[in-house]
Amino acid sequence: MGRPPSNGGPAFRFTQAEVAEMEAILQEHNNAMPARDVLTALAEKFSESPDRKGKITVQMKQVWNWFQNKRYAIRAKSSKAPGKLSITPMPRDESTPVRNMPQPMATPMPPASDSVPTTGKGAPENSAMEFEAKSGRDGAWYDVANFLSHRHLETSDPEVLVRFAGFGPEEDEWVNVRRNVRPRSLPCESSECVAVLPGDLILCFQEGKEQALYFDAHVLDAQRRRHDVRGCRCRFLVRYDHDQSEEIVPLRKVCRRPETDYRLQQLHAMNEATPVDQQKTSMDLTPVHVIKVPSSAETVPKQQSVNTAIVPPVPQANVSLVPQTMNIDPKKVEATSDMKGGNTIVRPGGTVFPSNVITSGVPVVSSQNMDEGK
DNA sequence: ATCTAAATACTCAAACACGC
DNA sequence: GCGTGTTTGAGTATTTAGAT
Secondary structure, three states: OOOOOOOOOOOOOOOHHHHHHHHHHHHHOOOOOOOHHHHHHHHHHHHOOOOOOOOOOOOHHHHHHHHHHHHHHHHHHHOOOOOOOOOOOOOOOOOOOOOOOOOOOOOOOOOOOOOOOOOOOOOOOOOOOOEEEEOOOOOOEEEEEEEEEEEOOOOOOOEEEEEEOOOOHHHOEEEEHHHHEEEOOEEOOHHHHHHOOOOOEEEEEEEOOOOEEEEEEEEEEEEOOOOEOOEOOOEEEEEEOOOOOEEEEEHHHEEEOHHHHHHHHHHHHHHHHOOHHHHHHHHHOHHHOOEEEOOOOOOOOHHHOOOEEEOOOOOOEOOOOOOOOOOOOHHHOEEEOOOOOOOEEEOOOOOEEEHHHOOOOOOOOOOOOOOOOO
């Protein structure tokens, strides 16, 4: 465990008792570095313990390293507390940089022009509409807690004064309604990875050196991987709109736009309508379940959003998902059987996946195309 | 030069999927 | 059930940059 010493010796690890003792000392010192003689004394004490005596000599440097790392870890953890420039502006839990789960919007929108978003059309029934707003300070998107006021500037679009969720009045901002307010993006659950397709606009959690925020990004590619008990492990190659940087991110960093809801609805409808057995066989014959649906209008320029083929939650290896412009021609759908493990299906566009791993709900095939550089 | 903070490098163990 | 390969998290070592 741990990086082995450069002299090739065995890996070193502090025992639980030693860790407990050092933690106590660290606490006594209020998270400050103990004096050198304290570290030396600890090292000597550990070296003299029955477990180590004659076998392993604990160096003062090792004790010092432990304190350094521990202090850093503690600070890093505490710095994740809410704060606009903190590492996780909208954490869902301690471990994942996921946005807040939907919560009913407490404050209704102010009465404003028709360009101001309002609850109603387009929103799923019995779910309160929520919004997110783009901060002018850092260009990142934040959940809107309240709309406090609104104003009309003759020279430009209407603006609203927003209170960002989790922040105080000092962070309130006037934002352009037309450009910088929109329905809230949705954190993706494991089974929803199938609704994230290349070309899509998403809200993506970007972790920088000093801050980690949600920015607009476009999906360049999707690598479908086997789901396990931890959930979706697919990877998405994205390009951030604000700095054009590219990154491979897991689903947990992705929030999809509500405009893609229809995909999930269609997939759910298909799953309900088709018995599992039939789904397996019919999916082998791809055309039965390949449907044409428009890609989200906001994500792809009009001329590109012709017909996006979306396949039900089907495993895909080496996924370059079907190009946005592809029209399905059943005649071009071929089947091959040269892949290890059974029959394979070639999707239009050359995507191949083995039929023996098809399940009814989740992608279950891993692929390599984006891991090669790892 | 030394100290410190922060980040990265590196390895191991556990958990898991898969094939046999 | 067993062996193997992969992935992930945890823990320690090392490096780098800035401050003093």
